[in-house]
Amino acid sequence: MAKYDPARVEAKWRDRWARDKTDQVDLVGARRPFYNLMMFPYPSAEGLHVGNLFAFVGSDIQGRYHRLLGYDVFEPMGFDAFGMHSENFALKVNRHPAEMVPKNIERFRETQLKKVGLMLDWSHQVDTTSPEYYRWTQWMFVTLLKNGLAYRKTGPVNWCPSCNTVLAAEQVIDGECERCSTQVTKREMAQWYFRTTAYAKELLEELDTLDWSERTKVAQRNWIGRSFGAEVTFEVVGGPKFNIFTTRPDTLFGATYMVFSPEHPLLDSITTPERVQALADYRQQASRLSEVDRQAENREKTGVFTGALAINPVNGEKIPIWAADYVLMGYGTGAIMAVPAHDERDHAFAKKFNLPIVEVVDSGVGWDCQKEVYPGDGPLINSGSFNGLTAKGAGQEAIVESLASQGLAKKTVNYRLRDWCVSRQRYWGPPIPVIYCEKCGPVPAPEKDLPVLLPTLEDYRPDGSGLSPLARSPEFLRATCPNCGGPGRRETDVSDNFLCSAWYFYRYPSTQFADRPFDPELTKKWLPVDLYVGGNEHAVLHLLYSRWLCRALHSCGFLDFAEPYKKFVAHGMIVRDGAKMSKSRGNIINPDAYISEFGADAFRMYLMFMGAYLEGGDFRDGGVKAMKGFLDRLLVAVLPEEGETLGQDPPQDAETLYWLHSVIKAVGADIARFSYNTAIARLMELVNHLTKNKIKNQVIAEALTRLLAPFAPHLAEELWEALGHRESVFKSSWPEYDEAATQRPEVEYVIQINGKVRGRLNLAKGLTQEELEPLVLADPTVIKWLAGKSVARKIYVPDKLFNLVVN
């Protein structure tokens, strides 16, 4: 067997694994459970993307490695098949998603996923579009609603005119739809929301305790966005009191005007009659702007005076109230005090509308506040009795304390996070299980009536009316109120696809239970997830939503933990020849072609070798072939020739022992830190050493086979069998190493003169400075370099180097 035929070998082991249920785990009887989760794909018609495979293989290596370490590894897979990705494609090819999705799932599983050699337990597959699954997605909604964590609200929402639906804040990227990159517009609509903000504090603070990729945590921190400050109460002259939020209460004496967001409800009652028309015009103008235009960089400030005045609580001054769209209704209280001397945006506004600018923080360098902003720190000036105190420090404390004693201020923390808008005016999703009754209002569908089945609509096209296509089905609409039995009407929106994916990992261990979303016992045993591997693009989408849902279910008493993933690892992105892959560039990698030509093992190994897993890699065309060449060499290096028998005794010579044990140690350590490229490099070094020195031995062959197994499972099985084993290599164990043997008996001591390498000495390990020094000084090159000089200092690093400092 000089070379092997991957097609034959891989098919053989695929069948064997299926026959022997090698990839399944006894969920109930497992003693050392390890839940190895990878982000499930949506079954697109294009087929599995190489990016999916990169993610899966990197995760599978962990699963297989832990299996060899003796864990009972549960590695499930499913399909995130509801949502616009599936629906839009069905629309494009003019078919029905209910017809396309099962076919795509079948193809994903049978012709792609099963050929990659992933250790997946297909007896626990999840399909989010099956009624058995979305019944519980709807149960989540009902449960949240009953516990006050879901609510309906009318307000401005993000609308994607191309997808014809509203979007959550997280799904608007730079003012564009996350899915189709169309500019998002504002629309006033009644929608269902989940109270993500209820856990903003916990979601932020618990991040510190999580073993997650740092960049994922940073993205969540930015998104949740905490800022410290104070809420200060102002009063409209002859009108009501209102609160503003500021992070700079120390600059209160510098507030020369107030700004309300155009959507602020108080504007209606305080605007003076002669300004009403101007305000109405401005509001009209502001609402027409798209999200992109409104957020455009350095946009010219706009605004309108309301005619009303407010009283500054610290000095009693009457200052004008303006409405301007640079103040957002969704953040803080929707109203601010403007301090143009010390805030860039207020400064720009004040300059444009000729509003007074009063400096209250001494810059100390003669800053001209009429011309420029001074945002920094310093002693307070023009601030009455607070003069001289440090702004941001003592000044801030004193002003807030003083106002607080009169009930006019309190310290506040504000979050940028918004509640999650979950309504979608589309067809391909789980219907929101709510019935509207004229008498009782919105009533959750009774649990016994779940699932509210998604009807098969011939015409499921979204129409942009703001209503889901389900609204066009009279049979679906009709319902009776679960409360009073009177006539009712069904909610016709479906829920955001991210709700389906926010809980799928609770379902995997419990797919056999029809009467509960997840079994308490199995959940206790298997969750939280031990290791979750996925793409960082979900940092503030899926990962945030699922953390929130976990916390919500925890507080409702359904889970005894509040964080769903013990460890999350964000893998990198693959590019090809240094460029992003895209259909328009025509540089998409087709995994199937490589797998059928070189085998899944070679493809897996090349994907893992081409770069650091956590950073991503650059796919080069020749790489897979080269990796197949390595596997051929490995096979020759490991297996006996025709008629040859392998030595059964462990190798004796120190050099071979060193190679074997140091590679075992390094490969394990590398896998543990997701450094697959260096682990594979180690395997190559070992094979090179064996080939070069013509070393063949049963002990080495078995060790190398097991080290290879997480990366190239089919070939490892084939070798393991050829080495005389009947059971799967994955029922064996990870090879052990002897720490003493990982050190060479001889080491190379580097001799430096003034920090420059001038020689090397191969000598016994562990020499003391006294032992080494005469040998160093006797070295001919050293003698040459020391001629006519004197040694000022000697530095000895044990087993490594001897540095002579000479003048």
Place this chain on the structure above:
RNA sequence: GCGAGAGUGGCGGAAUUGGCAGACGCACCGGCCUUAGGAGCCGGCGGCUUAGGCUAUGGGGGUUCAAAUCCCCCCUCUCGCACCA
């Protein structure tokens, strides 16, 4: 603008703690074998060089016996947030 990460040969990328820069691989060059090579095997491979060395990890300073690694300044790229008060 704020935050995070990165910048190393022709290329992808290595380098647990400050201690031999360039592991491993690709490409390339030379040799062997061959009717042939898009096969296999062996060897070479940062740059300069007067062959002793010198120089080299984005640029410039610094700390140190010793810096890809630590500190300061600057440049470039990627990602996240961004009119968030």
